Amino acid sequence: MRKRTLNLFIPLLAAPGLVAADNIRVDVERNIYVPDYPNSHGTLQVAAAYNGDEIQIHYVFETDNPSWYHQYWRYEDGEWVRYGSGGPKPDPHGLYEDRISMLLDDGAVDGFDRYGGWMTAHDGMRSLTSEAESSEVEAHPTLGDDLGRSDVRKYLPQTRDVDDPTDVSWDAVRDDDELAQLQEDGVFLDLWQWRAHRSHPMGYADNGYVLHYRLSSEGDSMFTTNWDDDGNHPAYMFDPDETGRVALDWDELVDGEYSQDDPYFISEHNSVPFDPDHDWQEGDVIPQRFLQEPSGSRGAIRAEGGYEDGAWRVTLTRSLDAPDAMDSKTLEDGGLYNVAFAVHTGGFGARWHLVSLPQTLGLGVDDEDVDITAVRVDGDLADAELEWTELTVFHPGQITWQFLHSEDHPGQDQVREGLLGVRDHHVIEELRQYIIKQELAR
Known part of the structure; x- marks a missing residue:
């Protein structure tokens, strides 16, 4: 088994501007x-690894603080109260699931090879200091009326009708015909999201894509909301014959x-x-997400593995052929x-994650410029002799597409001319510190 190491850094004993604490700046x-x-x-x-029909992506991520819990309803004072928050700081009760995501492109999205996920980050997105007002998003004809959204999430700059990259605006969405043409031309990013709570227990990762918004692939999701609006209580409780209980205990959770x-x-x-006549006790807990078998392209990525020996060890499997060419590669x-x-x-949750620089994935491509080599096998994928690549993932801060093209970014000219990518110029440790300093200066 060969191991390839990329983009690693030597930790500094005293990184400039950083202090040893739970955090170095909080402004909720x-x-x-x-x-x-x-x-x-x-x-x-x-x-x-891949064969003639399928591809597998394997992950190992070491963590001393894993979470397969997500959001829960807690019974208190006669009501069901939701717990679990995705930001802008860690959930105080640890009730937010771990996730590993991959953005995938076949070359149709110009710029993704140079900037990776940063080309999907824009001023006005949720969880940024510049986030758009929910009332404005709800009133937008595409994001609000058509999609039913109240916040702005990842999108491609190609989906906005502007001439200058610094003017890319969340609300300048191209018309439906233009968006449909982009999608037909494959100008979208395939998004594989492994979710430790909302998908993994059912044996799946979530399939989606990024176009003018972060969208779900065709088909039924593997999770929905466990809530009965009419009764003002959860829709389902645990089956005591299957689980030995009707609810979890808050303290144990x-x-x-x-x-x-x-x-x-x-x-x-x-x-x-759910039985509203049950003798519910203070501190009874029921999951807020209800898991179900997915369908269509949404359920095309199978998942197996789990947390073992101090690390998430997860394998995702999907057909080589796109389950739906309009949302997958x-x-x-x-x-x-x-x-x-x-x-x-x-x-x-949200943008408080760790990200990699853009990488290349080659299927049977023997080239020194390939970062991740998918190994070809003729039979069972479990027989593959894997070639592992180690990637540094780090805090992305609030670096946006607009910032990269602005006068505030020293590499503005090279970015505008399409000559320079994030890996061409930056040493990863220096970039990580630069990003943090930018956020500290806000």
Whole structure:
């Protein structure tokens, strides 16, 4: 088994501007939470294998603080109250799931090979200091009326009708015909999201894509909201015949006592309709997400593995052929693809994750410029001798597409001319510190 190491850095004994604390700046009102030095980076190991039909992506991510819990309803004072928050700081009870995500492109999205996930980050997005007002998003004809959204999430700059990159605006969405043409031309990013709570227990990762918004692929999701609006209570509770209980216990939950083998999640396989006449006790807990078997392209990525020996060890499997060409990319033997990864851990959600620089994924491509080599096997993918690549993942701050093209960015001219990518100029440790300093200066 060969191991390739990329983009690693030597930690500084005293990184300039950083202090050893739980965080180095918090301003919740302005969506600022800057992690301390040890928590602002990590290492994601990636390997891949494929045969004539399928591809597998393997992840290993070490963490001492894993979470397969997400959001829960807690019974208190006669009401069901939701707990679990995705930011702008770690959930105080640890009730937010770990996630590993991959953005994938086949070359159709100009710029992704140079800037990775940063080309999907824009002023006005949720969880940025500049986030748009929810009322403005709700009133937008595309994001509000058509999509039913109240916030701005990842999107490609190609989907906005502007001439200058610094003028790219969340509300300047191209018309429906133009968006449809972009999608037909493959100008979108395939998004594979492994979710430790909302998808993994059902044996799936979530399939989506990024176009003018972060969108879900065709088909039914593997999770929905466990809530009955009419009754003002959860729609389902645990089936006592299957689980030995109707609810979890709050103290045991926040103490992390429910293992991956326990019913920490609720699904169509371990639940019954909620009984409002049950003698509910203070501190009873029911998961807020209801898990179900997905369908269509949304359920095209199978997941297996779990947390073991101090690390998430997860394998994702999907067909080489796109399950739906309008929301997924086809992969071919000999093909070279651009990818970027992100890891959510430690009770963080939204933009408070760790990201990689853009990488290349080659299927059977023997080239020194290929970062991640997918190994070809003729039979069972489990027989592949994997070639592992170690990637540094780090806090991305609030670097946006507009900033990269602005006078505030020293590399503005090279970015505008398309001559320089993030890996061409930056040493990863210097970049990580630069990003944190930018956020500290806000």
